[in-house]
Amino acid sequence: MKKLKMGMVGGGIGAFIGEVHRKAARLDGGADIVAGAFDIDPEKSLEQGRNLGLDPKRVYRTSDEMIAGELALPKEERIDFVSICTPNHTHFPIAKAFLEAGFNVMCEKPMTLTVAQAEELAELVKKTKLTFGLMHTYTGYPMVKLARDMVKAGDLGKIRKVVVQYPQGWLYKPTGKENMQADWRTDPKRSGRAGCMGDIGTHAANLAEFVTGLRITEVLADLTSFVKGRKVDDDGNVLFHMEKGAKGVLTASQIAPGEENDLHIWVYGEKKALCWYQENPNYLRVFDQEAPEEVWKRGNGYIAAKSAAAARCTRTPNGHPEAFLEAFANNYKNFCDTIRARAAKRKPTALELDFPGIIDGVRGMKFIDAVCDSSEQGNIWKKID
Helix, strand or coil: CCCEEEEEEECCCCCHHHHHHHHHHHCCCCEEEEEEECCCCHHHHHHHHHHCCCCHHHECCCHHHHHHHHHCCCHHHCCCEEEEECCHHHHHHHHHHHHHCCCEEEECCCCCCCHHHHHHHHHHHHHHCCCEEECCHHHHCHHHHHHHHHHHCCCCCCEEEEEEEEECCCCCCCCCCCCHHHHHHCCHHHHCCCCHHHHHHHHHHHHHHHHHCCCEEEEEEEEECCCCCCCCCCEEEEEEEEHHHCEEEEEEECCCCCCCCCCEEEEEECCCEEEEECCCCCEEEEEECCEEEEEEECCCHHHHHHCHHHHHCCCCCCCCCCCHHHHHHHHHHHHHHHHHHHHCCCCCCCCCCCCCCHHHHHHHHHHHHHHHHHHHCCCCCEECC
16 A cells, blocks of 8 residues: 655644644555644744754745755655645635645645635536545544444334434634634634534534435524624534435534534434444444334444445444544545546545545535525525525
């Protein structure tokens, strides 16, 4: 297996998500970080490069300098892909520049600030035929893939209703600029139109579509900024319709004191139902009105018999928990294997292609626009193309 060379934009000193990306990408030994532009402050970028033990010549002051520097190297020495771990408003220009320069991209979500930017990026990915990944983490959990494959196999019957929630409490009171993560996430110039709905509501919507295989077609939303002076929503409730007649409820909040990352999904079909809970992610509960509840446990042989995708994403035996970092790593594993397959002029397999990508990014931006429009226009139904 060829070890891929990873570059990063963002993920400077003290940044949570960049370090998660670095650890996850390297977990299976298939990639290693060799270059980066880690901070808007050039000196801090250089310091982070030293902390990571990188060649000083490949620690850059800006993303543009990074592109020029990598292109100046022999092709076999350049990075194979870049991970973009910066605030939302910078995702589009950075991703566009790297794609135009011929580099594969892994990007944090939401993908862009606007639908128009997302569609432009999608056209560019189509034109360049490069590999583009979007880090919707929760699709990487083995039991989420098992849930999807159960629905796909028809175990639940026709899907009738989906309930998905994502409450957090970390923004329950005003925050100052000293809280860097909160500062940019509550600034519409950097976060985009949506606050809570853009940050975690998109995760809930993506999870609903991923597990059911159905697209959300229209929404009716009620968004609120509870904290005085906050310019973006910090709480939201959404009714939604899906393809094939399914209906759902989505609620996301960042002002729920005591809540951490309580992402939870219930899917109800004509025959059975299932439930998955992110804070207890190694178990999938399946319900039957006329039979005892089933609890499917990650790492057992019967999981592999039911879902090859879940088995591929399992590293440790049953009883040894796998969770957040491994879910990131699962998306990286499939993303990197796809890059390797295409480099070898081989068509990637369905299992290798099992990671969120450009379509998910466009879907996410259309969801954000629809819920914001719905709420701003008096809580009316808004269609999603």
